[in-house]
Amino acid sequence: xxxxxxxxxxxxxxxxxxxxxxxxxxxxxxxxxxxxxxxxxxxxxxxxxxxxxxxxxxxxxxxxxxxxxxxxxxxxxxxxxxxxxxxxxxxxxxxxxxxxxxxxxxxxxxxxxxxxxxxxxxxxxxxxxxxxxxxxxxxxxxxxxxx
Amino acid sequence: xxxxxxxxxxxxxxxxxxxxxxxxxxxxxxxxxxxxxxxxxxxxxxxxxxxxxxxxxxxxxxxxxxxxxxxxxxxxx
Numbered sequence: 001x002x003x004x005x006x007x008x009x010x011x012x013x014x015x016x017x018x019x020x021x022x023x024x025x026x027x028x029x030x031x032x033x034x035x036x037x038x039x040x041x042x043x044x045x046x047x048x049x050x051x052x053x054x055x056x057x058x059x060x061x062x063x064x065x066x067x068x069x070x071x072x073x074x075x076x077x078x079x080x081x082x083x084x085x086x087x088x089x090x091x092x093x094x095x096x097x098x099x100x101x102x103x104x105x106x107x108x109x110x111x112x113x114x115x116x117x118x119x120x121x122x123x124x125x126x127x128x129x130x131x132x133x134x135x136x137x138x139x140x141x142x143x144x145x146x147x
Numbered sequence: 148x149x150x151x152x153x154x155x156x157x158x159x160x161x162x163x164x165x166x167x168x169x170x171x172x173x174x175x176x177x178x179x180x181x182x183x184x185x186x187x188x189x190x191x192x193x194x195x196x197x198x199x200x201x202x203x204x205x206x207x208x209x210x211x212x213x214x215x216x217x218x219x220x221x222x223x224x
Contacts, residue, residue: 061198070180126221128223129218129223131155131219132223143156145220146224
């Protein structure tokens with residue numbers, strides 16, 4: 001059990017393109033970086049039994065989730081030569097077409113960021129207790145499961 | 148001992164609350180689950196994992212912590 005307070009990865013609502021753009025801009029001073037790689041998770045308007053998903057409402061076991069994000073971050077820094085790494089995940093309602101996950105890794109070299117990004121995104125999908133309620137246009141819902 | 152139990156996602160829909168405190172005198176996580184299955188009959192049909200003090204545990208683990216969470220399938224990203 002960890003008592004240490006971890007960095008909060010969660011943001012309320014969708015992650016805006018301005019926020020993503022600003023994050024990129026902030027790295028212009030870090031000139032040892034030669035390659036960035038970015039993953040953006042976007043809410044998909046899945047059609048299930050003729051009903052279309054209009055939004056996902058995210059909830060999380062926040063303390064455990066932030067601890068898991070921290071573990072994933074530490075493991076990625078151990079495994080890969082990264083200069084920096086940022087992870088942001090939405091909570092609450094994110095409409096179809098909006099961004100719900102933003103992962104940003106930077107390294108001196110390109111090959112590293114391809115591998116690191118995949119490792120981090122797969123670990124987030126598998127290990128972090130985030131739950132998604134898929135809301136249909138008629139306001140009915142079903143629970144999303146990562147495949 | 149007094150245990151705080153947290154429910155998330157579709158599990159919270161079944162229990163109709165996000166958390167509760169229970170007095171528990173048993174030993175194993177599976178015994179605690181039996182109490183909850185009795186209380187919430189629909190819980191048996193649901194897929195979930197158990198976390199104890201924010202770490203996933205097997206149902207054969209001993210209840211040592213004061214915070215137990217029932218976690219439905221993860222859907223992050």
